[in-house]
Amino acid sequence: MASKDKCSSDLGLTLGMLTLRIWLGFRAIQTGIEKYAGTTSYDKDVLIDGAPNAYGLTETATGKVYALSNYNGVPAPLYEKFSNEPLIPSWGLNLFDTILGPALIILGLTILLGIAQRISLFAMGLVYTSLTFGLILIKQDAGIAWLGVHIIMIVMALALTKHNRFAVLKKW
Secondary structure, three states: OHHHHHHHHHHHHHHHHHHHHHHHHHHHHHHHHHOOEEEEEEEEEOEEOOEEOOOOOEEEEEEEEEOHHHOOOOOHHHHHHHHOOOOOOHHHHHHHHHHHHHHHHHHHHHHHHOEOHHHHHHHHHHHHHHHHHHHHHOOOHHHHHHHHHHHHHHHHHHHOHHHOOOOEOOOO
């Protein structure tokens, strides 16, 4: 009877780990992709009774688009605040701005796919810790707490890695 309980307990822990991987992976991937988001404006016909008007009236509409040219690792308003902080050197801010989006996408993929799980989770924890450092400097307490929750989830995932049955390079 004890082995049956252990099996069901292990299944719960395995599913718990899988759930954390999916959440953390998709969260990081989507956050990284959003670094490439921008808006575009275009003119469209004004509809009258569901049909394009005969007067040539148009209205400007905006839409969300993704492109390499839209990339901002650190949003412009935050970049300006960080650039005024003496504890953040400009070369470090420029480097962080350049690598943040790709790092989030790559780490999200490795966590989601279970590639070198422990190293990937630890690296994600370092990224979130570095983001926390910046938010502490500009006194963004809500963001700090939000990132703290992410760190707790990473610690939970690291604690459950021995139950990670669906992983590539389980040793790492």
